[in-house]
Amino acid sequence: MKPFVRSPLKAAMAGLALAAAAGAALIGAQAAGPNEAGAGPVMVRKLTEDQYRRSIADIFGPGIKVVGRFEPDLRVEGLLAVGTSAVSVTPGGFEQYEAIARGIAGQVTGEAHRAELVGCAPGASDRNGAKCAASFIRRVGLRLYRRPLSAQEVNGLTSVTLAAARELGTFDAGLSATLAGMLASPDFLFRIDRAARSGETVDSWAKASRLSFLLWDTTPDKDLLDAAANGALDTPQGLSRQVDRMIASPRFSEGVRAFFTDMLQLGDIDNLSKDVLIFPAYSTSVAEAMREQTLRTITYLLVDQDRDYRDLFTARQIAMNRLLGPVYDIPVGKQGWYIHEFPAGDPRTGLLTHASLLALHAHPGRTSPTLRGKALREILLCEKVPSPPANVNFAVVQDVNNPTLKTTRARLLAHLDDESCSTCHKITDPLGLGLEQFDGVGQFRTRENGESIDVTGTFEASGYDGAAQLGKLFAGSSQANSCLVRTAWKYAHGREPYGADASDLAALGETFAQQGHRMKALFRALALDPDFYSLAPGGAKPAATLAAGAMHKETTP
């Protein structure tokens, strides 16, 4: 990159420096929790990598490649969606954003895409290209910032474009520099909610953003922006019409995928590694397929089939492809993805037997009932499991060749002799041990080191024998059910619920139950909930964070 390119880019960024500072200040405010007036926090949420990529594809089309590494998203209270409200951009991260932005801008204004995506150029009636630049900035700015740009903003960026064009020698280069600046701007990188005139809710544009990222996990489309512009989103009918349209769209599946990717922490599969000498069927492409399998199964059951959320734990249907056949030990004759249905009584039943979760919560070379149990407790039951102390002696558990302690259960029981460990292990291990018939990458087995694997246990005072029965108990668990509601709420709001949100959560749980535990109903209720757009959620003083258990009691019939 020639050094002189940086200068105009910085120039393009100059007008945005104040906004960046404002963004940082807002992030600080959010991190501190609700403000003194008792109103909910003014939200600033960073786009996740997936949201960034999807937004670029929606705005500029799939032909524009997003090349570069993103700073990892931060998981807070179990969700990246909550983490997006609590992160800022480091200088290193900003440089990455800047590099990615330049790459995108270069493509958009480059020869291959310029005619389609810029659509104008300097000419006889627009000698320096000012009209073209202003038109482009106005049009693209609306999509990037998810709100109309003020005349001042358009003028400022147009001037920067012309100045950059003069210095760089071409109009396209100038426009590219401006676009790169817009892409690296907080207005794009952060969803900055602005208050409506009433001061009680966010404005229409922020409503459109909240809706779009909740239901589609991407930037608002034209219809939604139009509804924001003409005030339709501020009316119950207009809001309802948009919500119904978005839930009926195939893109709703993307939103549901994004939610479960976050909730089930499926993004972590990107960093998963296994010992292929122990698990030769495993590879990175198999791991990616595992994640895709779970997401396809979820959207098939909960969106396409509109089935009860609780069926996820008992369904015999699972998305499958040839890559996964060896892991699941089944013949796969079809090309591409299809829905495989295991026969009744098969050990593979429900979400708990998905290879993605089983592999994700295991060690590289062996299973881990502790990690699996912890994941079930935290992710599906919204419980908090304390971290282990730093000085734990894992020698017994890790000795997989122990001649007398042949099974993981036996080794864990021996480990429990250490009283300092037993407290937590008694919480996590019983559930994890119920999944022990699935090895470290989720392959079914009945024996370990020649010994039969015991997968019996007790959950919520009911006994189970194996993952399928455990899944049935999860399906009937009101705690698991209300955990989903709570997680969806957190995902939508980008924060933990406060005391003031209790009634909102309870109402949401009731609606969910009344609607037959349908995801569409849950997301519809979330999207139509006035508190979703309110600057003073619940109307109550924000006391301590609402405990999951409290919410559970309130939503339990």
Place this chain on the structure above:
Amino acid sequence: MKRHTYWVRAAGIGTLVAAATLLGAADSPTGGEQGVRAFVLSNIYIASSGDAGTCPQMADGGLETYYKLLPPEERAKYASAKDPDKIEQSKRMLLEKDMNEHYGFRRVAIRGGSPGGAVPQAKLPEGFDPNAAPTPQDALAIGALNGFPKGRGRLAFSNLTVAYSSCTNPEDFPELARGFTTYDGKVAPGIDLDGKRSKDDFTGMDGAKGVDNQLWRAVGCVKPFREYGERKVAKKIFISARAPTIVELRGVDDPRNDNDVTVNVYAAADPVVRDGRGEALARASFALDPDKSLRSTTRGRIVDGVLTTDPVDLRLNYKEQIVDAPREFRGARIVARLLPDGSIEGSIYGYYTLESYWSSVEQMTQNGANLTEVSCAGIRQAIERFADGYRDPATGRYTAISSAFDFLGVRAFTIHPEQQASAQ
């Protein structure tokens, strides 16, 4: 563009729904269909006598024989500085060129391109479709059009070329068989195929008498056959991985002991995939090759984990690098051990038909033979001499040779055509 994307996604979801609706009933359970055990074979290789039966002298390859036939002053141009009896490695290509010119070896490409390097395009007979599978008659017609000696020319290099060399027409170059030696040991792998005892029989590796394995007698001192016949070498190699063979057992009530199982041998249409260790991936699914001539069925029994089949004629795909020549065995028996880890190790004992064997030698090409130090002429002479099975009543000549091949395989799933049809 975006609308298009939505519709594509919508169509994808629709396909999933339709597929699920079509299925109606449940699919296969974990472990696959009950009573069925299938294995994909990662390597089928000639069984070696190993250290139990060695060769005092290994057979010379064709190039080595030609080298030894050269007058001393000519030979000196190619001789190794360290050992004048051997060819200097860096001069092998030059010597091969000289050999090709000397004997008039040649080859022409049928489909364009230059398979194997520097192969001119053939003049093709009128009406010949270069994209259709060529026949031996086509090869002769192409040979005639391209200046080959009368009645000469065979398909080679995966049927992409027509060639004339000591591998396609070894009968024209008997002098290249001069350095060839055969196996004269007493021990060889195999079983008693004909139920008779004769002076040519070997003692088996386990001491059994009356073992018929004249193929090993013919080629047991050929360097690459011996090397690739070693189990520890064979375990590291995939042969015909792009068109593997499947052995499928049906009606298995007990994998340790079952006195009646159906044994199907199929050609797979899918390749063997390597797992994370570099070995054959177990429990992968394989569609069957639509060519029904590559399928056989027989009965078998399992005793203490060892499968033994009744005799059956087999036609096994053999597509490896430049070779595309199915191996045909007559009266073949499979003896295999079903291992606790789900894999299989075994042998195919039967009469290898000469026609299919010649085809594999011809496909190898002269260049392939030179690279692996094989004498096509020597092999041809020896096999014709030792052939011992399925005499042609018209000619009185044997059409097959007794043989023993070993194989290695892992658990697999077969996808039968009807399953595939409903899947699509």
